[in-house]
Amino acid sequence: xxxxxxxxxxxxxxxxxxxxIVPEVVAVMSKAxxxxxxxxxxxxxxxxxxxxxxxxxxxxxxCKKHDESEAEAASDLKTFDSEFVNRxxxxxxxxxxxxxxxxxxxxxxxxxxxxxxxxxxxxxxxxRIQFLGYQLFEILTSNFIWNIWCDRDFD
Amino acid sequence: xxxxxxxxxxxxxxxxxxDLGGDTKPRGCAVAxxxxxxxxxxxxxxxxxxxxxxxxxxxxxxxxxxVCKSWYRAEALTRSELFIGNCYAVAPRRVTERFRQVRAxxxxxxxxxADFNLMPHNWGAHFAPWVTAMGYHYRALEKLCLKRMSVKDxxxxxxxxSFPYFKELVLVCCDGFGTSGxxxxxxxCRQLRVLDLIEDEVTDDEIDWISCFPEGExxxxxxxFDCVECPIDFEALxxxxxxxxxxxxxxxxxxxxxxxxxxxxxxxxxLTHLGTGSFSPSxxxxxxxxxxxxxxxxxxxxxxxVCLSGFRExxxxxxxxxxxxxxxxxxxxxxxxxxxxxxxxxVICHCLKLQIFWVLDxxxxxxxxxxxxxxxxxxxxxxxxxxxxxxxxxxxxxxxLRAISEGCNKLQSILYFCQRMxxxxxxxxxxxxxxxxxxxxxxxxRHRPDHxxxxxxxxxxxxxxxxxxxxxxxxxxxLLTDKxxxxxxxxxxxxxTLSVAFAGDSDTGLKYVLEGCSMLQKxxxxxxxxxxxxxxxxxxxxxxxxxxxxxxxxxxxxxxxxIAQQLPRLVVEVINGDGEVEVxxxxxxxxxxxxxLEGPRSDAPISVTIL
Numbered sequence: 001x002x003x004x005x006x007x008x009x010x011x012x013x014x015x016x017x018x019x020x021i022v023p024e025v026v027a028v029m030s031k032a033x034x035x036x037x038x039x040x041x042x043x044x045x046x047x048x049x050x051x052x053x054x055x056x057x058x059x060x061x062x063c064k065k066h067d068e069s070e071a072e073a074a075s076d077l078k079t080f081d082s083e084f085v086n087r088x089x090x091x092x093x094x095x096x097x098x099x100x101x102x103x104x105x106x107x108x109x110x111x112x113x114x115x116x117x118x119x120x121x122x123x124x125x126x127x128r129i130q131f132l133g134y135q136l137f138e139i140l141t142s143n144f145i146w147n148i149w150c151d152r153d154f155d
Numbered sequence: 156x157x158x159x160x161x162x163x164x165x166x167x168x169x170x171x172x173x174d175l176g177g178d179t180k181p182r183g184c185a186v187a188x189x190x191x192x193x194x195x196x197x198x199x200x201x202x203x204x205x206x207x208x209x210x211x212x213x214x215x216x217x218x219x220x221x222v223c224k225s226w227y228r229a230e231a232l233t234r235s236e237l238f239i240g241n242c243y244a245v246a247p248r249r250v251t252e253r254f255r256q257v258r259a260x261x262x263x264x265x266x267x268x269a270d271f272n273l274m275p276h277n278w279g280a281h282f283a284p285w286v287t288a289m290g291y292h293y294r295a296l297e298k299l300c301l302k303r304m305s306v307k308d309x310x311x312x313x314x315x316x317s318f319p320y321f322k323e324l325v326l327v328c329c330d331g332f333g334t335s336g337x338x339x340x341x342x343x344c345r346q347l348r349v350l351d352l353i354e355d356e357v358t359d360d361e362i363d364w365i366s367c368f369p370e371g372e373x374x375x376x377x378x379x380f381d382c383v384e385c386p387i388d389f390e391a392l393x394x395x396x397x398x399x400x401x402x403x404x405x406x407x408x409x410x411x412x413x414x415x416x417x418x419x420x421x422x423x424x425x426l427t428h429l430g431t432g433s434f435s436p437s438x439x440x441x442x443x444x445x446x447x448x449x450x451x452x453x454x455x456x457x458x459x460x461v462c463l464s465g466f467r468e469x470x471x472x473x474x475x476x477x478x479x480x481x482x483x484x485x486x487x488x489x490x491x492x493x494x495x496x497x498x499x500x501x502v503i504c505h506c507l508k509l510q511i512f513w514v515l516d517x518x519x520x521x522x523x524x525x526x527x528x529x530x531x532x533x534x535x536x537x538x539x540x541x542x543x544x545x546x547x548x549x550x551x552x553x554x555x556l557r558a559i560s561e562g563c564n565k566l567q568s569i570l571y572f573c574q575r576m577x578x579x580x581x582x583x584x585x586x587x588x589x590x591x592x593x594x595x596x597x598x599x600x601r602h603r604p605d606h607x608x609x610x611x612x613x614x615x616x617x618x619x620x621x622x623x624x625x626x627x628x629x630x631x632x633x634l635l636t637d638k639x640x641x642x643x644x645x646x647x648x649x650x651x652t653l654s655v656a657f658a659g660d661s662d663t664g665l666k667y668v669l670e671g672c673s674m675l676q677k678x679x680x681x682x683x684x685x686x687x688x689x690x691x692x693x694x695x696x697x698x699x700x701x702x703x704x705x706x707x708x709x710x711x712x713x714x715x716x717x718i719a720q721q722l723p724r725l726v727v728e729v730i731n732g733d734g735e736v737e738v739x740x741x742x743x744x745x746x747x748x749x750x751x752l753e754g755p756r757s758d759a760p761i762s763v764t765i766l
Contacts, residue, residue: 093198100202112202116209124221131199132223 010037011045012060018053019045022060029063031103051098055091058084059098062107085114089130203229213238235259240701242280242304243726246753247288259298259323260289266704266747268679269303270328273706274730274745277760282306282329290317298323298349305329308336315343322374323349333358334385342367348401351379359385366391377404381430381465386410397422403459406430409467412437413476417448424456431465434473434492450476464488464513471498481505488513490539496521503529513537516551516572523555527562535568535593545600549574553581553606556596560584567625568593575606576633581615585622594619595630601657601682604634611635617642620650627674630654640664644671655680662689669693679704687714690746694718697725702749710743712766718748719766726751727766728759 010027012020028034033046048056065080085092092111099108119127199206207230210216220230236259239245264280282304289296296318306329314321321344334357340350341364365387368375373395380387387410396402396419403426407416411432420426436447450473454460460480469492484506489499490513499514499522506512509530514522516538526533536559538551552575559566560580566588576598584591596616604611612633620626620643627649631639635658643650644667651674659665665685668675669692678700686709697703697718712729719727730745755765 096202097198100198108202108205112205113209115199115202115206119206119210119219120212120215122215122218124218127218127222 009044012056013045013047014051014053014056015049016052018056020053020056020060022064023067026060026063026067029067029104029106030059031105033102048102050101052094055094055098058091058095059102059104059107062110063104066106081110082114085110200225200229204233207233211236232256237261239263241749241751242285243753243756244701244749244751247285249752251288251292255292256295257289257293258295259300260293260296261300261302262304263302264304264329266679266702267303268681268704268706273681274747275733275760275762276330278730278763279756279758279760280304281758282310286310286313286317290314294318295320297321298325300325300327301329302327303329305331306336308332308339311336312339315339318344320346322346325349325351325353326355327351327353328355330356333360334362334364334383335360337383338362338364338367341365342369345369346374348374349377350375351377351404352382353379355382357383357385361385363388363391365395368395371398373399374401375399376401377428378402379404379406379430381406381408381432381467383408389415393418393422399423400425402426404428404462406464407432409433413450413473414448417450417453420453420457425459426457427459428462428486429457429460429465431463431467433468434466435468435470451479455479458483460484462486464490466492469494471495474498474502477502478505482507484509486511489518490515490537493517493541495519496525500525506530507532509533511535513539515539515541516549517541519550520552520555520558523551524558524562527558530563531565533559533563533566536563536566537570538572539570540572540599543572543599547574547599549599553577553579556580557583560587564588565590567591570595570597570630572597572599574598574600574603576603576612576615577605577607578610578612578615578618579605579607581612582618585615585618589623590625591619591623592625593628594623594626595628595654596632597630597656598633602634611639613639613642617646620646624649626650628652630656631658632656633658635664636660637664637667640667641671644668647672649674651675652677653679655683657682659683659685662686662692665689666692669696675699676701678702680706680708682707684709687711687717690714690718694721697722697748698750700750702747704745704747705743706745708743708746710746711741712743713741715743715746715748716766724750724752726755729764729766731762733762 008024009021010024012022012027014020024037027046028037036046051059062084066077085095087095092114096108096111099111118130122130203226207219210219213236216230216234220227231253232255234254235256237250237254237257238261239250240263242262242264262285265274265278268274269278280303282301290313294317297320299314306326311332324340324344324347337357340347387408389411392411396405402423405419405423405426405428407419407430409432413431413434413436416431416434454476457480461483463477463480463484463486466489471494474494481502482505485508487506487509493515495517496519499518503525506529510532512526512530512533512535514537523538526536538555540547540549551573556571556573556576557580559569560583564587567590569591576596581596598612613636616631616635616639620629626647629643629647629650629652631654637660640659643653650672653668653672653675662685665680666689668678675696685705690705690710691714693703715727715729719725725748727746727748729743730747759765
């Protein structure tokens with residue numbers, strides 16, 4: 001398959017074995033992949049472990065858009081980003097993991113900004129429930145008391 | 156409980172420093188087999204510092220830091236803007252140990268009543284220990300804002316020497332320094348963009364400080380010195396303005412006359428904010444009959460001007476000069492301009508976009524009616540008294556307040572000094588201005604009732620807390636019974652700051668407030684009949700508050716002592732306002748108390764006793 005591949009194209013193989021043919025310029029928006037390409041430790045087919053086809057497709061969609069739209073208005077791209085990252089928590093976390101470990105800076109920034117938006121205006125209690133998924137902190141331990149104190153004074 | 160503790164320790168383990176440290180991202184050629192799928196909450200931890208780059212508000216930051224220990228650490232590593240509401244609540248060392256990357260600091264010192272000479276001048280709030288600590292740990296500091304701090308010339312010198320990237324200095328209501336300190340800042344902070352001196356008490360060291368800015372083009376964007384009560388070297392100022400192409404905000408002191416103002420405006424037509432200085436001619440110019448500059452065209456040329464203040468020694472004949480800019484103004488400060496209703500009307504009728512307006516009560520109810528008729532976008536109004544004495548006549552009243560409420564429905568903030576008020580006018584405002592966030596009504600004569608019905612002002616203030624659902628700041632005055640306070644306790648659920656002067660009739664009043672206002676942060680009370688039992692009713696809440704001030708109330712030292720014993724994290728200061736050693740047996744002149752991580756401070760003067 002790799003022999004028939006056009007120049008400047010790469011194949012990415014997801015953890016569940018699906019293959020995606022993408023332009024190299026798009027693929028190397030992942031620093032991790034870029035390093036592999038530069039270090040020549042990759043054949044034309046690059047395995048992307050721990051990222052399943054579903055998430056990999058999303059990452060590729062994002063990178064393609066960002067590659068194409070260099071000339072496009074920044075505001076359009078912003079709209080795309082905010083729509084792109086607006087997903088359920090599970091997909092969001094998978095995307096963050098993928099973006100973080102594959103080192104895709106633009107995507108990671110967009111995702112992190114989205115998380116920040118979710119935190120804004122929330123109480124400590126709500127942040128814990130939403131992001132940590134449990135409520136153990138309802139009981140304050142003495143260790144943590146001084147932090148509480150401290151933060152009131154930065155308010 | 157046991158289960159919770161187990162979970163807690165698990166959390167502690169996962170929050171090992173390696174989760175947060177710099178290089179957590181695996182590089183290319185990672186071997187697939189090593190990878191372990193992270194816990195859901197660890198996904199966020201891995202990128203938390205990146206998330207925090209997008210969180211800047213201090214409320215959000217504080218919330219994040221309290222989520223768990225690892226979030227606390229990540230937050231501390233990435234906070235670049237620091238706000239400290241009370242300089243005695245935390246010590247500089249604790250701050251610099253926790254936050255390492257700070258670029259901007261806001262620090263507040265004395266309580267607000269210090270502005271009214273209610274506390275000894277040497278009370279404290281010294282900047283020195285802070286600048287010493289920050290100079291050592293925060294070399295990258297760029298911005299500093301101090302409010303009601305005691306700042307010495309040496310502190311300013313240390314500041315100028317410590318922060319090579321320093322860009323913004325804002326001093327509000329500070330004292331203790333002079334023009335020689337300013338000279339050092341001007342001379343040494345080469346990248347200075349903002350030097351804002353606002354209502355400071357600055358000593359005249361007879362030094363030509365404005366000449367101390369270095370030669371060549373400056374980075375100045377904002378230069379505010381209207382509070383500096385010293386003659387200035389005008390030639391130096393003119394040259395400074397000429398070589399500051401980025402200057403957008405300039406507020407002159409009263410020693411700059413209107414002829415000099417003209418010369419500055421010609422040089423800086425790009426200004427957006429302007430404080431005019433005296434707005435009267437020099438004595439020589441006033442006597443001579445030479446031709447006056449064309450002030451109108453100078454103002455007309457300042458097409459970007461949106462904010463106008465100054466007018467410190469105004470000669471109203473010159474007011475027509477500002478007509479050309481009125482249509483663009485969003486902010487106009489006439490709080491030093493002794494002008495009458497007619498003079499105000501000639502200006503205000505052009506000010507259709509005005510959002511912030513400060514004025515003296517010399518404009519009378521009639522002037523306020525003109526404001527109400529024109530300024531439909533008004534958000535903030537402050538009306539100051541020209542004569543603040545208790546038995547002055549008071550040229551503005553319920554008539555002006557009612558007119559404003561009817562004309563300016565977008566009003567969010569009002570400060571209103573008067574002598575005569577009615578419940579009906581205040582109720583009208585509560586209905587007409589539902590967006591009010593700040594309502595400060597000061598009826599200057601003590602214990603004045605509704606001047607028409609002779610009833611207490613209870614219902615008026617009651618309507619404000621009932622109808623203005625966004626209210627966070629309230630100042631009450633006039634004849635008030637416990638009923639007013641019961642309304643505040645019942646409805647003032649968002650009130651964070653409450654000021655009470657010469658009001659209330661028993662301890663019950665304050666109890667309502669302390670039991671009801673769960674968001675209360677700052678409570679300042681003077682000359683009101685509240686005693687120990689009222690004070691004790693707030694025990695459950697004092698740790699939540701930034702401070703409580705009570706002066707000339709009915710507190711005993713014993714009562715205050717009991718609070719101090721029951722709440723060990725509270726610093727309870729008993730102050731003799733005259734600055735003398737506290738001698739009176741059991742009567743407390745001033746109580747000022749605040750929570751603190753550090754316990755009693757060591758720099759209290761002799762007039763302060765910490766219980």
